[in-house]
Amino acid sequence: MSKPKISRREFLKLSGFGMLGMFLPGLSFDPQDDFNNIQGRVIDNLLWSYEEPNKKSKRKKIYWHDLVVPITNTTVSEDETAYNRVWYQVEDDGYVYSGSIQPVRTILNEPHHISLKGALGEVSVPFTDAFLEPDTNSELLHRLYYESVHWVKASAIHADGTIWYALLDDRSGEYYYAPGKHIRLLSDGELAPLSPDVPN
Incomplete structure (x- = not known):
């Protein structure tokens, strides 16, 4: 296989672009x-x-x-x-x-009151525990893990003023509660079809 050849003119042009890149301001890259x-x-x-x-x-x-x-x-x-x-x-x-x-990641959210139609929410912390009531002293039902998605049907305010979300288990029909700050509500844009013009 032969090596690609470039002319002297092309070499000088490419070298010039490389030199120009050294002087561009504000371009820094932190590998971390x-x-x-x-x-x-x-x-x-x-x-x-x-x-x-x-x-x-x-x-x-x-x-x-x-x-x-x-x-x-x-x-x-x-x-x-x-x-x-x-x-x-x-x-x-x-x-x-x-x-x-x-x-x-650990990303805490500003909890919101939930409309009657409900919402979908994603766990935005490594894990959060689901309780029978919006209270850590109530029965612990199970653990919800990072980026798992759940039906958010309502919000509840604890005695200390924190907002909890009522999550629906769509298999059993039962509700459980998790701290609202651990659940990121998905936006309408995230739930919209990728290609709305393509027929079903």
Whole structure:
């Protein structure tokens, strides 16, 4: 296969564009930006961190189910035979296997009163607990996880003034409650058809 040839004129033009790019103001790139507020929720019962991204390296720390840790970076292990070579670097500069971690964020929301038609809401924190009543002292029913979507049918105000959402379990028809600040209401735009002009 022959190498592509470029003329002297094309070379000078491309070099000029490269030099011009060095002087453009306000263009900076922080490689850590992607990791701002990124956390990892442990999905296995127990998870070890290691000194290197390799399960044969020295163990550093043990984590348990649903523990949330900051993710500071990602890397690829040198084991080319591994099914999944991606590892996360975490708070203690140790490495955890990515298959045992759910990447999450903690985004708190301003709760709103819910209209009669209801809304769809997405969990915007690593997890939140659902209760029988809008009160943490009531019966704990189950745990709701990051980015899971639920029917929000009403809002309720706790004695301390916080707003809780009444969520409908569409399988059982029963209601449970979660703190409104942990649920992001989906906008109409997010629920609109991607291609409204395409017939069904």
